[in-house]
Amino acid sequence: MPNTSTAREAERLAMVEDQLRARGIRDRRVLEAMTTVPRHEFMPVEQAPAAYEDRALPIGEWETISQPYIVALMTEGAAVRPGDRVLEIGTGLGYQAAVLAALDARVYTIERNAQLAEQARQKLSALGYAVEVITGDGTDGYRPAAPYDAILVTAGAPRVPQALVDQLADGGRLVIPIGSRALQQLHLLIKHGGEILDRTLEACQFVPLVGKQGWPQEYWPRFFG
Ligand code: SAH
Secondary structure, three states: OOOOOOOOHHHHHHHHHHHHHHHOOOOHHHHHHHHHOOHHHHOOHHHHHHOOOOOOEEEEOOEEEOOHHHHHHHHHHHOOOOOOEEEEEOOOOOHHHHHHHHOOOEEEEEEOOHHHHHHHHHHHHHOOOOEEEEEOOHHHOOHHHOOEEEEEEOOEEOOOOHHHHHOEEEEEEEEEEEEOOOOEEEEEEEEEOOEEEEEEEEEEOOOEOEOOOOEOHHHOOHHHO
């Protein structure tokens, strides 16, 4: 079971009220999960004082931990039910994965940066979140555990990788930021039989999804240089 520490709980409650509920996040289970997961544990210690601020924060390796509101919006869009099989692409240090685990989903998460993947694996396990962290290019999805009830891509993609659509279960939801390297629109795709419903949620800014079906490696990390 995840550790039930109440450290910084007042800040989390304020985050949930002022950043999530105030902006229209309604799913009670998502709000509860984000009240319990200790966000400050999923970042380098020097960033921890700012953990509950309304923004993304650097986690090293030119990567970021997503803004709380975006994590909530993606999680709500993914409509995760207990026991759902969920795949995340872009683990970072594991915060979004912990939120999905707190919703009692069976969580698989892929990270291309081996150093971040290892840190996330250790952190999630130390805090008691049962999450499988895979090191590799997530643009191919992860076949051994497919199909998925939900897939969340937490890096900005130039287009929807076909492997991810293929690995969705019937009724499955795919939440993915699509656009340029600097600015994307968050899309919610729902698979119904052979049909894909595509809804645009809102504008967002993620670090690039780098891989076979993402942005080419050579744009990275020069993009931020
Ligand atoms: N989900 C994280 C945010 C991660 S930032 C959170 O909860 O805070 C995006 C992450 O995607 C980075 O760590 C980056 O290394 C990773 N990434 C980029 N392209 C990837 C790919 N093709 N496969 C797996 N991970 C990728």
